[in-house]
Amino acid sequence: MTAIDLPKVICVARARIPTTQGPDIFLHLYSNNKDNKEHLAIVFGEDIRSRSLFQKRSPYETQQDRMIRGAYIGKLYPGRTIADRDDRLNLELKFDPVSGELIYDPATTWDGQHNDTLVRIHSECYTGENAWSARCDCGEQFDRAGKLIACDHEPETGIKGGDGHGVIVYLRQEGRGIGLGEKLKAYNLQDLGADTVQANVLLNHPVDARDFSIGKSILLDLGINNVRLLTNNPDKIEQVEHEHLIKCVERVPMVPIHWQNENEGIDSKEIEGYLRTKIERMGHLLQKPLNLHTHQEQL
């Protein structure tokens, strides 16, 4: 397999987002040639550089144009005129005069070949992220991924963090790829007694309709080859690896917060059922025996 097998992605724009969690993040928005969705990368670390973003688009592109689409080094400040050089931080990027490609320099750009990078591949979940859903742990996992990437290590678990370097790839594949409308139908089937796997099947969808190829192209565009993947899903590990290009050097487990501290995290009969199904039917690498306070009824 080569990168040719993967979809082509282009980072259209990037911006610094100050966050309530501590560090600034750099939000990257991607276009691609496979679907018409705007996939994202939430990047921790100014020096993790999108090759497609920084590439000079044309000889006529001005330094102002480059700053506006986020292809700048260091930090913007009022009155700054040069995108490729930050005089205050004394940083400068170099480009191939013919191809316009960024010339890799370890002084200015993260070495994703020799460093292992903490990565979470997140799939959109409107309900878990925006509607406070206690049916799944997507929102909790998203927050936790950000905290782990930002920290040196997590005191409660001893997990080594990203120390300010890492990426959350945010893929617009709602409901494991079936879309929000179908996921809502699946939820009604779950309230009628199906588990999350059975509900998808009853709606004539695959158990998991996701595709991680765009996510892989995004990682490669960011120059990341060796991944410490935050997941419990063995299938995701297999799908994210790409011969000679992306290696999953470590799996970092995502243990539900409630299992570690019963006063925190999500506690509901729905999430118990959801996690149980993931363990028993989807082979998730989670260990805790679950209390089955959901009632399994045949549909």
Ligand SMILES: Nc1nc2c(ncn2[C@@H]2O[C@H](COP(=O)(O)OP(=O)(O)OP(=O)(O)O)[C@@H](O)[C@H]2O)c(=O)[nH]1
């Ligand atoms: N169809 C369907 N999708 C769901 C359901 N609950 C959550 N999702 C979707 O599942 C996706 C989230 O899965 P992930 O958090 O990546 O979980 P995972 O791949 O199973 O494993 P981890 O990496 O261990 O979290 C999102 O797209 C959610 O919208 C459900 O009951 N039915």
Ligand SMILES: [Zn+2]
């Ligand atoms: Zn969810």
